[in-house]
Amino acid sequence: MPAEPAELVTLDRIGRRFGADPPVVALRGVDLQVRTGDWLAVVGPSGSGKSTLLNIIGCLDRPDEGSYRFEGLDVAALSDRDRAGLRSHRLGFVFQSFHLLAHRSVLENVMLAEVYAMRPRSGRRDRALAALAAVGLADRTDHLPTHLSGGERQRAAIARALLNEPALLLCDEPTGNLDSRTTAAILGLLGELHAHGLTIIVITHDPGVAERAQRRVRIVDxxxxxxG
Structure with a gap:
């Protein structure tokens, strides 16, 4: 029998609070396991805590209580520098608003992923071109983001997220700014990436987006x- 996929993300009784007197509880007692090769959708309305959850999984924030292990590593025990290294080398991020630099070409935006990760310069351009070709943007490499459609900008953002070959792709409302046809195309691209073995977590308020995932969890208060 084939070996069971390894646990990639393990959250145990995660809690997060903001402010004081009284504090706002964003997460309470969250347990979650994500295995290698999963495609998980986290569904919930605005203010439900789903972005806070993604920020903790993505090492952009720390929980106030509970434990988080990534590939078996105790994330809470890591220094800020080591957490930044984990983000750069093992995690990829795709956001609703793309976060592309308007004054840089699409190719330069993608190459910046390796600059931030301090990877060798040799071969960087070729790797970025290959990533853009993989998402269908081989003919848009020299364009500025302002000259692209919303779907093309999100494809560029996905190419940037994939450049460092992350173990986990974190998507925060990746279709929130897109029309229905473009949404379908982006979900199709994510489906192709998942079929090739990439582990994906998508944060969304859209049941149609969540339906494409193999597993769904709902977050409420x-x-x-x-x-299931």
């Missing part, structure tokens, strides 16, 4: 419920 900071508490996670498994939808």
């Amino acid at each position: 900071g508490e996670l419920r498994d939808d």
